[in-house]
Amino acid sequence: MPLALATAGLGPALNAGPAPAARLRQDGAQDGAAAGARRRFEAEEEIYAEGDRVVHFYKVVSGAVRTYRLLSDGRRQIDGFHLPGDIFGLEAGAERRTGADALVDTTLVAHRRSDRAALTGEAGALAHEVAAAMLRALERAQDHMLLLGRKSAKERVASFLLGLARRSGTEGTIALPMSRADIADHLGLTIESVSRSFTQLEREGVIALANHRRAVEVQDRAALRRLDA
Amino acid sequence: MPLALATAGLGPALNAGPAPAARLRQDGAQDGAAAGARRRFEAEEEIYAEGDRVVHFYKVVSGAVRTYRLLSDGRRQIDGFHLPGDIFGLEAGAERRTGADALVDTTLVAHRRSDRAALTGEAGALAHEVAAAMLRALERAQDHMLLLGRKSAKERVASFLLGLARRSGTEGTIALPMSRADIADHLGLTIESVSRSFTQLEREGVIALANHRRAVEVQDRAALRRLDA
DNA sequence: CGCGGTTTTGAAGCAGTTCAAGTAGCGTGG
DNA sequence: CCACGCTACTTGAACTGCTTCAAAACCGCG
Secondary structure, eight states: OOOOOOOTTHHHHHHTOSOOHHHHHHHHHHOTTTOOEEEEEOTTOEEEOTTOBOOEEEEEEESOEEEEEEOTTSOEEEEEEEOTTOEEOOOSSSBOSSEEEESSSEEEEEEETTOHHHHHOSSOHHHHHHHHHHHHHHHHHHHHHHHHHHOOHHHHHHHHHHHHHHHHOOSSEEEOOSOHHHHHHHHTSOHHHHHHHHHHHHHTTSEEEETTTTEEEESOHHHHHHHHO | OOOOOOOTTHHHHHHTOSOOHHHHHHHHHHOTTTOOEEEEEOTTOEEEOTTOBOOEEEEEEESOEEEEEEOTTSOEEEEEEEOTTOEEOOOSSSBOSSEEEESSSEEEEEEETTOHHHHHOSSOHHHHHHHHHHHHHHHHHHHHHHHHHHOOHHHHHHHHHHHHHHHHOOSSEEEOOSOHHHHHHHHTSOHHHHHHHHHHHHHTTSEEEETTTTEEEESOHHHHHHHHO
């Protein structure tokens, strides 16, 4: 049995969004059995590759991670960026269907997929998180299919920025731990199109690029919302 | 608690693909408690709409269903077609994030989302199916994001046909229960582009269109596979 | 200061869209 | 039983948003 889930009391957990870092630490502190091994990865380091055997799943403590799929000729689709509090690396089969690497220096907590103790404890806090993570991943995937299938370049960038703003929780300035190439491969565009969309939004006074283009300040959230359709 | 899942023994179920109709009936027959209410829908009839309260989830007995999301201006993204054996309509929140309608005359089995008896029975056959359905939905969404983000029109159509061929289980001729518009809104294209891709594949001898364009015969599976990358 | 990487900008090209006919089933009613 | 009209699909031609190719700007670093 590769994985056990229980969604008791799932409702609230689902609406809570990514667990804040504070709660994350608390979990680790109060339940030694459920706490997995802390692992560190450097910027651009591979966490796992397509085809690897699935042993662990992970929760981001700090840093950021991308998970992606590749076509035989090298075309890449990044299906998600994972920020502190996010769980990723859950998989149904025995083999990885996606690859994952750290965008920047990153700390993760690794849990054995087969670790039922961690998943089915009396409180089952981690189990709830895992189930919520799966459902959230599906909802995000649905949103992203709509974006990829039906939105313009500018709308894609606007949606991306709003999503990132919401998830990173920071008001005002959003850090971009990923390169233009990563954003492009997430949004189904080229780096040039991403860059042009940023520039255009900046010229329109919707955003301001800061910190060597690796951060955006949202100046007109309403305009972004309008583009988000 | 809106929904309970347990994935014990999930592995094999996951690799099994959609349950064949035979097994479907067997499930219903052997476990009266788990069997939900049978419901019929006519072609083009709405099953639920975006914003509806979530009460049931469904399993397709016969026919076909599309689930989709809309942008405020009417742009539509069909996130999946559901064929006999498929489970759809699982949702985390209280409100529908997607709409669903029947493509053709369709029979479903409806289960109350809150029906824990059906989901957590000793054997828990339905619970496994539900968990497997969720994981499969996520895998399909990942495949589809790659398609939408990085594949050409012809590749999209090829992937779509191969997927449909695999899922419908029929060797040779594949029925297309959906219109060109539905296919277009699934593949992130226009109806004209879908039509042109079909025509092109036909001219190349890869497929043959039959039954008033509502069925395709695969004539060169290897060529389709190559396009699937 | 100059090198290597990333991002931006420019110009040309093109895949897919848009707009506009044309064709083919199919049910309906005379 | 056939003309009519409706809808779905296909085809053609022009257009355009994004890509591709190319070069410049920017920065961080040895």
